[in-house]
Amino acid sequence: MGSRSSHAARIPDVDSIQRETGFSQASLLRLYHRFRALDRNEKGYLSRVDLQEIGALAVNPLGDRIIDSFFPDGSLQLDFPGFVRVLAHFRPVDVEDHGNQDPQEPEPLNSRMNKLRFAFQLYDLDRDGKISRHEMLQVLRLMVGVQVTEEQLESIADRTVQEADEDGDGAVSFLEFAKSLEKMNIEQKMSIRILK
Amino acid sequence: MFLLLPFDSLIVSLLGISLTVVFTLLLVFIIAPAIFGVSFGIRKLYMKTLLKIFAWATLRMERGAKEKNHQLYKPYTNGIIAKDPTSLEEEIKEIRRSGSSKALDNTPEFELSDIFYFCRKGMETIMDDEVTKRFSAEELESWNLLSRTNYNFQYISLRLTVLWGLGVLIRYCFLLPLRIALAFTGISLLVVGTTVVGYLPNGRFKEFLSKHVHLMCYRICVRALTAIITYHDRKNRPRNGGICVANHTSPIDVIILASDGYYAMVGQVHGGLMGVIQRAMVKACPHVWFERSEVKDRHLVAKRLTEHVQDKSKLPILIFPEGTCINNTSVMMFKKGSFEIGATVYPVAIKYDPQFGDAFWNSSKYGMVTYLLRMMTSWAIVCSVWYLPPMTREAEEDAVQFANRVKSAIARQGGLVDLLWDGGLKREKVKDTFKEEQQKLYSKMIVGNHEDRSRS
Numbered sequence: 001m002g003s004r005s006s007h008a009a010r011i012p013d014v015d016s017i018q019r020e021t022g023f024s025q026a027s028l029l030r031l032y033h034r035f036r037a038l039d040r041n042e043k044g045y046l047s048r049v050d051l052q053e054i055g056a057l058a059v060n061p062l063g064d065r066i067i068d069s070f071f072p073d074g075s076l077q078l079d080f081p082g083f084v085r086v087l088a089h090f091r092p093v094d095v096e097d098h099g100n101q102d103p104q105e106p107e108p109l110n111s112r113m114n115k116l117r118f119a120f121q122l123y124d125l126d127r128d129g130k131i132s133r134h135e136m137l138q139v140l141r142l143m144v145g146v147q148v149t150e151e152q153l154e155s156i157a158d159r160t161v162q163e164a165d166e167d168g169d170g171a172v173s174f175l176e177f178a179k180s181l182e183k184m185n186i187e188q189k190m191s192i193r194i195l196k
Numbered sequence: 197m198f199l200l201l202p203f204d205s206l207i208v209s210l211l212g213i214s215l216t217v218v219f220t221l222l223l224v225f226i227i228a229p230a231i232f233g234v235s236f237g238i239r240k241l242y243m244k245t246l247l248k249i250f251a252w253a254t255l256r257m258e259r260g261a262k263e264k265n266h267q268l269y270k271p272y273t274n275g276i277i278a279k280d281p282t283s284l285e286e287e288i289k290e291i292r293r294s295g296s297s298k299a300l301d302n303t304p305e306f307e308l309s310d311i312f313y314f315c316r317k318g319m320e321t322i323m324d325d326e327v328t329k330r331f332s333a334e335e336l337e338s339w340n341l342l343s344r345t346n347y348n349f350q351y352i353s354l355r356l357t358v359l360w361g362l363g364v365l366i367r368y369c370f371l372l373p374l375r376i377a378l379a380f381t382g383i384s385l386l387v388v389g390t391t392v393v394g395y396l397p398n399g400r401f402k403e404f405l406s407k408h409v410h411l412m413c414y415r416i417c418v419r420a421l422t423a424i425i426t427y428h429d430r431k432n433r434p435r436n437g438g439i440c441v442a443n444h445t446s447p448i449d450v451i452i453l454a455s456d457g458y459y460a461m462v463g464q465v466h467g468g469l470m471g472v473i474q475r476a477m478v479k480a481c482p483h484v485w486f487e488r489s490e491v492k493d494r495h496l497v498a499k500r501l502t503e504h505v506q507d508k509s510k511l512p513i514l515i516f517p518e519g520t521c522i523n524n525t526s527v528m529m530f531k532k533g534s535f536e537i538g539a540t541v542y543p544v545a546i547k548y549d550p551q552f553g554d555a556f557w558n559s560s561k562y563g564m565v566t567y568l569l570r571m572m573t574s575w576a577i578v579c580s581v582w583y584l585p586p587m588t589r590e591a592e593e594d595a596v597q598f599a600n601r602v603k604s605a606i607a608r609q610g611g612l613v614d615l616l617w618d619g620g621l622k623r624e625k626v627k628d629t630f631k632e633e634q635q636k637l638y639s640k641m642i643v644g645n646h647e648d649r650s651r652s
Binding site (some may be wrong): 030031034037038051054055056057058059060061062063066087090118119122123139140143144145146147148152156159160164172177180181183184185186188189190191192193194195 | 276308310311314317323325617632635638
């Protein structure tokens with residue numbers, strides 16, 4: 001009976017989570033309900049399997065990579081703060097955020113740079129700060145499956161790395177990545193709005 | 197401290213007699229109408245009173261919340277995030293357009309920004325997907341005085357608690373024993389009645405009696421659950437030689453449909469009480485029961501169903517093509533087996549009103565007995581049944597397309613969301629073919645389509 005309470009006070013450490021992620025209390029409450037719904041066996045944390053069971057995620061070609069981003073450094077359990085921390089990258093950018101930016105405070109999780117970093121690490125599997133040609137090929141292969149031949153894919157990967165690579169090291173660093181996307185409206189394309 | 201009054205035993209026996217009289221009267225008032233198929237309208241009155249009380253209860257809770265300056269938690273059944281229904285192609289084109297200043301022609305190419313589409317879609321499904329929420333009970337927007345559906349405990353005032361306590365008393369001490377007595381009566385009458393009818397020689401009289409015994413017992417069961425059912429378009433009711441398909445929410449669906457029509461049931465042979473009921477029923481009229489081993493053999497199942505359907509004297513078959521219980525907010529993929537047989541399909545849409553009692557059977561959470569107890573301690577089961585016009589498979593359609601057409605009709609009528617996902621996702625993972633579709637669509641964009649056209 002008591003396990004269905006819906007007050008924000010039931011979420012552990014709600015204030016620190018709010019400060020870290022910038023989500024409103026109402027949004028955190030909805031995400032907490034979602035977390036509990038995904039945690040089918042009521043373990044208190046999420047495992048990879050819980051996320052893999054989401055049908056619409058399993059058919060996403062990058063589904064496994066996205067799940068990996070929730071489990072950094074080989075961890076096996078995802079608690080609610082960790083869950084929300086990743087989702088915070090997709091919080092829409094408030095117009096007021098820029099005005100009150102205190103240079104001492106760390107960048108908010110949903111800043112443009114942080115959104116770009118999140119997309120970058122989907123490519124950069126070994127986390128060495130560069131997207132090598134091999135890593136580019138791997139992501140392309142995930143997105144097209146068996147529909148495209150190896151030669152076609154290799155030529156696409158080569159061309160893409162060449163276009164973005166400025167210092168000629170044969171790989172795309174984060175800054176080169178950000179530069180090639182500088183005109184993109186990242187704030188809008190990498191944002192998900194939670195209904196009030 | 198006992199007060200030993202001289203007429204102590206008299207009081208006890210008076211109490212006993214009055215309780216028995218009350219219960220018998222109630223049973224008579226409920227069973228007699230069931231036999232003749234009439235209704236006094238008591239249940240509708242009950243429903244109206246309950247609605248007024250629920251509205252009042254929600255207002256009190258909102259007031260309580262406002263006093264503490266909080267927001268009441270209101271669940272959204274349509275999802276918690278804002279979504280644009282655009283296709284893969286449109287989205288990726290949009291992303292590319294916003295990122296580059298060069299003129300966009302239609303030559304296929306790859307951009308680093310394409311990844312954003314898949315990334316965001318993936319995150320959206322983690323926050324909210326169409327399937328996960330279909331396998332747990334639908335959340336209500338206003339409280340119905342059952343502790344099992346309350347999300348806002350801290351706003352209940354004293355008056356509400358008293359009302360809730362009164363509700364518990366009525367439901368557990370008055371309604372529950374009454375309902376159990378009725379259910380017991382209904383089931384035993386069914387077993388005894390059908391066995392007796394089974395001894396009669398085959399003929400019109402036997403059919404007539406069998407039909408009425410079945411109907412009577414199902415109607416008693418309907419009253420045992422205090423089910424308030426509204427039937428629409430009864431002129432479209434299934435006829436002999438047809439197949440009746442409906443969306444599946446709980447085992448009660450069978451009782452609801454069978455109390456208004458005479459069907460042949462299809463199912464697996466069970467042991468125990470269910471087995472006894474099944475064996476008795478098949479004596480009075482031909483139902484289609486399969487042994488456990490036969491169920492796996494799709495051809496055998498199809499053959500027996502076809503034989504049954506082709507015999508015009510046999511009753512319409514009742515089938516639930518989803519194969520599992522869904523929570524009545526959506527209709528999931530229909531298995532194509534029943535649509536391959538070639539008979540006329542009579543679709544039926546069943547929509548429950550969760551305000552009075554949630555009929556969804558979450559089989560991973562509750563067993564059958566717990567489920568029935570929960571049903572019998574709710575206020576009532578209120579539902580609407582729509583009989584849709586019959587459909588047949590057209591020449592150019594295959595079984596899957598026909599099944600989807602029927603499914604859409606049912607979803608549209610019942611106000612349910614029409615999903616392509618398989619209800620089997622409750623227990624299994626999704627098939628890889630769906631991922632391949634996405635990959636095909638995307639490959640077209642970066643390489644062009646010198647392969648065969650992919651399905652749109």
